[in-house]
Structures are given as C-alpha cells and as structure tokens.
Amino acid sequence: MLWGSRSSTQGHTLIRIAAVALALAAAPSPVPSPVVGGTPAGPSEFPFMVHLSMGCGGALYEKDVVLTAGHCVDSASGPNTRITVTAGVTDLRSTSAIKVRSTAVVRAPGFQGETKGKDWALIKLARPIDLPTLNIATTTRYDRGRFTIIGWGTTKEHGAAASNKLLKATVPYVSDTTCKRHYGDRLLPKDDICAGYAQGGVDTCSGDSGGPMFRKDDSGHWIEVGITSWGDGCARRGAPGIYTQVSTFASAIAQAADTL
Structure with missing residues (x-):
C-alpha cells in the first residue's frame, strides 16, 4: 500500500x-x-493561489503571508530565504508571473509529519503581493x-x-x-x-x-x-x-x- x-x-x-x-x-x-x-x-478564477518552489501549492493568507502544508517546508520555524513563491498566473511558464522570495516560516507547533496531524505552515514573503487573499x-x-x-x-x-x-x-x-x-x-x-x-x-x-x-x-x-x-x-x-x-x-x- x-x-x-x-x-x-x-x-x-x-x-x-x-x-x-x-x-x-x-x-x-x-x-x-x-x-x-x-x-x-x-486566468483570474483563483487569484489567491500560489506555487512554491519546493513543488507545493499554497494560498495567500495575507498579502505577504502564504498558508501551506507543514510537510512542504524543509525546516522548523525561523528565518528562511530559500523558498520562491510564484503568483498571479495559472500557467507557470508565463512571463507575467510574480515571483517573491520568503524571509521566514512558521511551522505548526508539534508537527511530526503529515500523517501525524498539525500539517500546516506559514511563509512570510519579502514583500506583499497585491492579489486577493483567501x-x-x-x-x-x-x-x-x-x-x-x-x-x-x-x-x-x-x-x-x-x-x-x-x-x-x-x-x-x-x-x-x-x-x-x-x-x-x-x-x-x-x-x-x-x-x-x-x-x-x-x-x-x-x-x-x-x-x-x-x-x-x-x-x-x-x-x-x-x-x-x-x-x-x-x-x-x-x-x-x-x-x-x-x-x-x-x-x-x-x-x-x-x-x-
């Protein structure tokens, strides 16, 4: 299985x-x-949706904060500049995509893996993205x-x-x-x-x-x-x-x- x-x-x-x-x-x-x-x-159906460079999705919780799964981030809470967020497009190949780097992450306290619950995390962005939040x-x-x-x-x-x-x-x-x-x-x-x-x-x-x-x-x-x-x-x-x-x-x- x-x-x-x-x-x-x-x-x-x-x-x-x-x-x-x-x-x-x-x-x-x-x-x-x-x-x-x-x-x-x-093209504009779900403007809050973003793509994360580690191969995950997420949604704009605030204009400069993304809500995603805890197992998507590769580190515990703290500074993190390794994630690139792509927003504003439905086709990832589009030249009009908005790309913003992360500055920090917060992973759910007590997270031990997706099958153990508490599978959420927040990603702070280097600058706000002017798109609707969810x-x-x-x-x-x-x-x-x-x-x-x-x-x-x-x-x-x-x-x-x-x-x-x-x-x-x-x-x-x-x-x-x-x-x-x-x-x-x-x-x-x-x-x-x-x-x-x-x-x-x-x-x-x-x-x-x-x-x-x-x-x-x-x-x-x-x-x-x-x-x-x-x-x-x-x-x-x-x-x-x-x-x-x-x-x-x-x-x-x-x-x-x-x-x-």
Whole structure:
C-alpha cells in the first residue's frame, strides 16, 4: 500500500487533481465533471493561489503571508530565504508571473509529519503581493458539502511530470466514519478532513500538497476549509484524500501570522 504527503519533493506517493480511467469505468454512479486530470482554471478564477518552489501549492493568507502544508517546508520555524513563491498566473511558464522570495516560516507547533496531524505552515514573503487573499474557516460550519481542489501537481498516481497549468476539480465531503473504513487509526478526526468520491476518479496528487480545499461561504465568498495533506495513492476507489482541517487550527494560524 502506498501512502504519503502530496508534495512532489517527498519520497512517498502523494496526490493531486487526478483520475484513474479504470476506476471511472467501474463506478456505480457518474462522477460530475471535471474528472480525469481536472479542467484548466480560468486566468483570474483563483487569484489567491500560489506555487512554491519546493513543488507545493499554497494560498495567500495575507498579502505577504502564504498558508501551506507543514510537510512542504524543509525546516522548523525561523528565518528562511530559500523558498520562491510564484503568483498571479495559472500557467507557470508565463512571463507575467510574480515571483517573491520568503524571509521566514512558521511551522505548526508539534508537527511530526503529515500523517501525524498539525500539517500546516506559514511563509512570510519579502514583500506583499497585491492579489486577493483567501479567508479561512474558523468554525466547522463549512466543513460539509462540495469542495473545490486546485493545483499544479501530477495528473495520475505515478505521473512523471507535474502540470504547468493550474487545474481544478470538485470533490464531496467524506465523513470521518466513512473515511476510517479505509484509513483506520491513521485518520485523526480533530486534525483531518476527508474528501473524494467512493468510486475514486478525482483527487489531489503529487505536487498539490499545501494547496487549499475551499467552498463558498454564506456570502458567496471563497473560504478555505482544508489544506492538501496526504492519502493512499491518487484517486483510488475507497481512499479519499486527507486534508488538514483548517477550522481546528484557525486560532493557532492567526496567532502564528502575528509573529511573522
């Protein structure tokens, strides 16, 4: 069994907007589009989304702070100028991309690896990026329904190369009870939130770690409910993706941002 974070720099198999044609063919009910590989995001559809040079995604929490997964940063909290953040584009090859270096990181206190929970981190930027930020969920109110996932990761489980273009897909919430049928005690209900189709076919994959999972709030604005973290394979039947449950850590994230 393969498992691991969804960062392209990790040694385990991770995940991103991906689909397995065989799983779809055997699916008992249709999976709403987009499916295999997701569909391209519009040029200004998700302006808060950023790409990180270590092969992860992230979202602008503040104009000079990025929220991502803890396993994406290669060091504990402190000064860090090794990360380049790419923003303002959906195609990473675009010459109009905004590129900003990091100055520091804060990784969740007590982080011991993506499968141990607390999988979040903040990256301080050398200068603000004049793009919209993404609000985060502070309660479990929005931790249900259907979510949008996005990323530049690989489009199948053993894909050799990540996508240059930002892709998007939609996945439904999966209850802790259902998710535990596959993951057992590896799932940490207070730290994790699961999403995906029972028949598989749509998921995040390698290179998507740290990217946001989000939905609309009651006012029609995007709100981040999850951070792409880990899972068994990519888009497998009965193996939902596991995301950091943002509402659990909202206060800690806000406090950490104040220290940057």
